[in-house]
Amino acid sequence: MSFDYDLFVIGGGSGGVRAARVAAGENGAKVGLAEEDRYGGTCVIRGCVPKKLMVFASEFSGMVGDAQAYGWDIQAGALNWDTFHGKLVTELDRLEGIYRNILKNNGVESSDQRATVVDPHTVELADGTRKTAKHILIATGGRPVVPEFPGSDLAITSNEIFHLEKLPQSILIVGGGYIASEFAGIMNGMGVKTTQFYRGAQILRGFDEEARGLICEEMRQNGIDVRLGTNVLEMTKEGDKIRVKATDGTEDQFDVVMYATGRAPNADNLGLEALGVERGRKGEIVVDEYSQTGVPSIYAIGDVTDRVNLTPVAIREGMAFVETVFKGNPTPVDHELIPTAIFTQPEFGTVGLSEEEGAAQEPIEVYATSFKPMQKAFAGGTQRVLMKLIVSQATRKVLGCHIVAPGAGEMIQLAGIAVKMGATKEDFDRTVAVHPVMAEELVTMRQPVRTA
Numbered sequence: 144m145s146f147d148y149d150l151f152v153i154g155g156g157s158g159g160v161r162a163a164r165v166a167a168g169e170n171g172a173k174v175g176l177a178e179e180d181r182y183g184g185t186c187v188i189r190g191c192v193p194k195k196l197m198v199f200a201s202e203f204s205g206m207v208g209d210a211q212a213y214g215w216d217i218q219a220g221a222l223n224w225d226t227f228h229g230k231l232v233t234e235l236d237r238l239e240g241i242y243r244n245i246l247k248n249n250g251v252e253s254s255d256q257r258a259t260v261v262d263p264h265t266v267e268l269a270d271g272t273r274k275t276a277k278h279i280l281i282a283t284g285g286r287p288v289v290p291e292f293p294g295s296d297l298a299i300t301s302n303e304i305f306h307l308e309k310l311p312q313s314i315l316i317v318g319g320g321y322i323a324s325e326f327a328g329i330m331n332g333m334g335v336k337t338t339q340f341y342r343g344a345q346i347l348r349g350f351d352e353e354a355r356g357l358i359c360e361e362m363r364q365n366g367i368d369v370r371l372g373t374n375v376l377e378m379t380k381e382g383d384k385i386r387v388k389a390t391d392g393t394e395d396q397f398d399v400v401m402y403a404t405g406r407a408p409n410a411d412n413l414g415l416e417a418l419g420v421e422r423g424r425k426g427e428i429v430v431d432e433y434s435q436t437g438v439p440s441i442y443a444i445g446d447v448t449d450r451v452n453l454t455p456v457a458i459r460e461g462m463a464f465v466e467t468v469f470k471g472n473p474t475p476v477d478h479e480l481i482p483t484a485i486f487t488q489p490e491f492g493t494v495g496l497s498e499e500e501g502a503a504q505e506p507i508e509v510y511a512t513s514f515k516p517m518q519k520a521f522a523g524g525t526q527r528v529l530m531k532l533i534v535s536q537a538t539r540k541v542l543g544c545h546i547v548a549p550g551a552g553e554m555i556q557l558a559g560i561a562v563k564m565g566a567t568k569e570d571f572d573r574t575v576a577v578h579p580v581m582a583e584e585l586v587t588m589r590q591p592v593r594t595a
């Protein structure tokens with residue numbers, strides 16, 4: 144049987160574009176791709192990239208005081224949102240153009256419209272055109288979800304926060320995950336009076352407790368009103384403001400309320416139900432270790448599969464899919480020991496097991512140090528950083544590394560190599576320190592602070 148394409152990809156985000164490019168450009172496959180929104184997907188258009196630019200923009204406010212303390216004659220001003228936002232829009236347009244060009248230059252035929260699956264080898268575009276393909280790859284990503292409650296329609300999500308008409312004077316951010324905690328820091332740094340509600344006992348559930356505790360403490364020191372054990376009961380519009388009634392009995396007004404209470408996979412209305420493609424509890428597409436669904440010609444990668452929802456993971460899944468399907472080299476996706484950074488302020492870099500996970504798994508030693516970094520301490524700052532290693536007592540392997548510090552994302556990328564290689568504590572110790580940098584503590588901690 145002959146098909147229009149060897150591969151049809153639904154979704155032009157990081158994972159889909161990578162798979163399409165490599166299948167077409169490096170493997171000579173005939174590839175089609177459909178994207179109903181903007182090319183680049185969540186990461187490039189409404190996630191990692193604009194978020195990181197906002198982190199950069201927000202960090203300047205803290206630098207002015209430090210510069211003054213170092214002797215600079217410098218005055219703080221305010222962020223001009225229009226200037227920043229204008230540049231942001233231009234940059235996102237540029238990046239989207241790059242994504243489109245990647246596809247074009249690799250011979251991928253792309254359509255700017257929604258596609259659904261009609262049968263195991265056929266997709267239908269929104270204009271009614273049908274295309275056949277030997278393989279179909281679903282890479283449709285995810286979207287923010289806001290729970291239903293009175294006034295929930297007044298909330299914005301991370302999709303809208305990048306394109307506010309003006310910077311609000313006050314914002315409430317609801318949620319305690321990556322997105323909520325990152326945006327609390329961003330908004331606070333941009334000069335917005337920032338409140339964060341989290342329903343649980345500590346933000347960033349699932350990560351190392353000591354690290355979470357320090358991040359929350361520092362966020363509060365920076366001026367964010369982090370209210371733990373608190374949720375929204377109802378919201379009402381009051382003039383230009385939103386009145387929020389909270390579970391802790393308080394009522395406050397905010398200019399903007401942003402919900403970052405989780406994301407859902409974009410797997411609805413794609414035609415999958417009729418084909419019997421299995422969906423999980425959150426609606427995600429269920430796939431095996433090769434990203435294959437129960438329908439052999441249909442694969443899925445990235446956030447729509449809700450495995451590890453990170454851009455570099457989606458890209459890995461896309462590459463492994465191409466290796467498996469187009470190179471005849473079955474390649475399972477390795478989801479072990481993925482280093483990651485959370486761009487809270489202070490930043491958090493982490494790989495491997497938390498102290499709690501390590502202790503639950505086997506006897507461990509914990510090496511940790513928390514101190515005032517030189518640059519801030521000189522300026523009179525009270526901020527602290529944390530360097531922490533979780534070590535197996537039996538194998539001496541470093542099971543986890545957790546860094547709360549400026550630049551922690553950069554540091555954990557490198558520490559992640561050692562941890563992924565299975566480095567032992569003694570391997571870390573044999574490495575000569577780089578002096579004077581914060582990360583030298585990772586190779587100079589001699590005594591465990593505790594065992595568990």
Ligand code: NDP
Binds near residue numbers: 322323342347348453
């Ligand atoms: P998360 O699932 O990480 O966090 C959701 C938060 O909202 C949790 O604190 C959760 O509380 C809370 N919550 C859930 N439902 C409700 C509710 N009904 N009312 C109040 N609070 C609620 O989602 P995010 O939106 O923060 O991020 C989604 C994903 O995006 C992450 O898993 C991550 O993989 C990815 N991401 C990665 C980034 C990075 O690498 N730096 C940056 C941003 C996103 P509870 O803990 O009690 O469940």
